[in-house]
Amino acid sequence: MRKLIGKELAEAIRTQTAAEVAAGPRPRLAVVVATGDEASLWYVRSIAKAAAGVGIAADIVDLGPAARPEQIRESLVRLSADTGVHGLMLQTPLPPGASAQELAGAIDPRKDVDGASPLSLGRLAAGLPAFVPATAAAVMALLDHHGVELAGRRAVVVGRSAVVGKPLAHLLLDRHATVTVCHSRTRDLASVTATADVLVAAVGRAGLIGAGHVAPGAVVVDVGTNPTGDGGLTGDVDAAAVSARAGALTPVPGGVGPVTTALLLRHTARAANLP
Amino acid sequence: MRKLIGKELAEAIRTQTAAEVAAGPRPRLAVVVATGDEASLWYVRSIAKAAAGVGIAADIVDLGPAARPEQIRESLVRLSADTGVHGLMLQTPLPPGASAQELAGAIDPRKDVDGASPLSLGRLAAGLPAFVPATAAAVMALLDHHGVELAGRRAVVVGRSAVVGKPLAHLLLDRHATVTVCHSRTRDLASVTATADVLVAAVGRAGLIGAGHVAPGAVVVDVGTNPTGDGGLTGDVDAAAVSARAGALTPVPGGVGPVTTALLLRHTARAANLP
Structure with a gap:
């Protein structure tokens, strides 16, 4: 049986990305977090570390596990409007009462690098260009x-x-x-x-x-x-x-x-x- | 074998819709058409006739089979902004070079009664409220x-x-x-x-x-x-x-x-x- 290992491909993508990044202004990724879940926090830190490795700045915007849905939405709206932020993600899980699908609609589709917003999903389904999860x-x-x-x-x-x-x-x-x-x-x-x-x-x-x-x-x-x-x-x-x-x-x-x-x-x- | 006939259900929906319409201000549906295809034109006229039957006003906005994509888009943008129009549809086929999926993105999702816009499709896929095709x-x-x-x-x-x-x-x-x-x-x-x-x-x-x-x-x-x-x-x-x-x-x-x-x-x- 063949093992479909991801390491080599991931390295190739990172190398190519680092070259793209080096050729232009420094990209910035913002990750909005509203959880105390250790595995999720670990994952977000690993993204930030990997981003640094290719020359991408990463901000972890930690709203804490008690954040209200309106606070999360406001944060996404603000970061969507911030011209210094190029990529924007909302990490799950979210506090009870907050819907990731609904809130992700507040992410500017041009910054929606994890394809989380309903518009990105719909464009994908319709065969139009979009960021894919x-x-x-x-x-x-x-x-x-x-x-x-x-x-x-x-x-x-x-x-x-x-x-x-x-x-x-x-x-x-x-x-x-x-x-x-x-x-x-x-x-x-x-x-x-x-x-x-x-x-x-x-x-x-x-x-x-x-x-x-x-x-x-x-x-x-x-x-x-x-x-x-x-x-x-x-x-x-x-x-x-x-x-x-x-x-x-x-x-x-x-x-x-x-x-x-x-x-x-x-x-x-x-x-x-x-x- | 059972025949799953639609007539009775369609009548029930029309009767209920007529009652809803009678209780409020008159709804208006606009159908943008850019084709000479006889079957499509017949279909659009049949929609207008059915609309009249339940008290809904229907406008057929015929841009002709030579309409350019920008014209179609402008028409959809204008009708999306028109507070006198409640429902908005783009009939297919379209002239060569015009993408229905791309143009339907210009339909206000709140008027997208045939669920044609990528946002409506994405909301459906994400399990959020949306007009369904x-x-x-x-x-x-x-x-x-x-x-x-x-x-x-x-x-x-x-x-x-x-x-x-x-x-x-x-x-x-x-x-x-x-x-x-x-x-x-x-x-x-x-x-x-x-x-x-x-x-x-x-x-x-x-x-x-x-x-x-x-x-x-x-x-x-x-x-x-x-x-x-x-x-x-x-x-x-x-x-x-x-x-x-x-x-x-x-x-x-x-x-x-x-x-x-x-x-x-x-x-x-x-x-x-x-x-």
């Missing part, structure tokens, strides 16, 4: 990097979130795959996922996808990043079981994750160079 | 009217347009169906469509779906409206062949079509009553 874009980039063909093939996406599953379904359709979206209410999940030439798991449930869910030789992409007891990460795919059956599998960590962060930086550099 | 909404209304269960069932949509196939996929996902989208590049279409409990054909190719595409007892919805040589309409489904196998089928004409027009009027009445 970095995780969904990373899945496509990883498949392309490893030469996985999509046209005419069966793709099954497990998970229907507006940040991964749905945009990914549109991206796979654009590439002429026949696309099925499954979710928690799907009956006999294994019988559906076993029809996939390309199977993407994006649910957030460790070990959900076992050997019985995978057709022999299928390409399996694991978007899950579930914390393990020992401070590590594990995916939605039972890698040990699936390895014996799949044709290819992305590792967790080291598969989709590093490419996602690299694409977020590329998007920020591109946002800084929009006419 | 009338045809996609009509499919769902017809399924509900005839008591077709969706949660946990397999739905297959043939057609990936931004006006029918894609919004419908989102609506079916919201109702907890497991959704597959097929298209012209799908390999062995019949093997995919035959897995459907609910099969929707929205391609625009007469007779595409035959008996071999349909599982015994499946519910089949025919969105196709293909002109016949004698001035009539025929669907994407070979009704004679499929009738012997399907559990239920929408007729063409008389299925999805009348419900679509009725919902367009309901959306216009609702747009006029937005706070």
Whole structure:
């Protein structure tokens, strides 16, 4: 079985992005945070560190876990209007009562480097130019990097979130795959996922996808990043079981994750160079 | 086999809409047209006539088949700003070089009664309130009217347009169906469509779906409206062949079509009553 590793691709994207950044004024990314969740805070700090590595300034705008939705919206409106900020993200989770989908509408689509606003999602669905959610874009980039063909093939996406599953379904359709979206209410999940030439798991449930869910030789992409007891990460795919059956599998960590962060930086550099 | 007729539901929607309209100021729908296509012009006139029937004023803004994209955009911007207009539609086809998806972005989302703008599509995909494309909404209304269960069932949509196939996929996902989208590049279409409990054909190719595409007892919805040589309409489904196998089928004409027009009027009445 092939391991679809993300490291080499992520490095290539970062190198290219660093060159783009060096050629112009310094891009700035602002990340709005309103959580005490340690894993999210760690992730945001890792983005800021990666940004610094390619010459992008990153501001973490921490509103604290008690922020009200109006405060978050005001912050997004202010940063959208700030000409010194080129990329703008809203980190989840948010405090109870705050809807990420609704609030992301306050992000200027030209700064929406993680494709979170409904307008970005709609432009993607309509086949118009838009920033694509970095995780969904990373899945496509990883498949392309490893030469996985999509046209005419069966793709099954497990998970229907507006940040991964749905945009990914549109991206796979654009590439002429026949696309099925499954979710928690799907009956006999294994019988559906076993029809996939390309199977993407994006649910957030460790070990959900076992050997019985995978057709022999299928390409399996694991978007899950579930914390393990020992401070590590594990995916939605039972890698040990699936390895014996799949044709290819992305590792967790080291598969989709590093490419996602690299694409977020590329998007920020591109946002800084929009006419 | 049950015939899923749209007439009764369309009448009920029109009656309810007429009552809503009678209770307030007269709603006005503007339809921008830039084509010489006779079938489209006939359709637009039929909308205007149906609008009159429920007390809605309808203006056909005919820019002619030689209209430039900028002219169409200006017209949409002007009508979006016109407080006397509550609903606004852009009829297709458009002149060569004009993109319906791109131009529809100029429609105020609060007047976008046919859910054509990328923002409306994105809000639908993100699970936020939005006007839904009338045809996609009509499919769902017809399924509900005839008591077709969706949660946990397999739905297959043939057609990936931004006006029918894609919004419908989102609506079916919201109702907890497991959704597959097929298209012209799908390999062995019949093997995919035959897995459907609910099969929707929205391609625009007469007779595409035959008996071999349909599982015994499946519910089949025919969105196709293909002109016949004698001035009539025929669907994407070979009704004679499929009738012997399907559990239920929408007729063409008389299925999805009348419900679509009725919902367009309901959306216009609702747009006029937005706070």
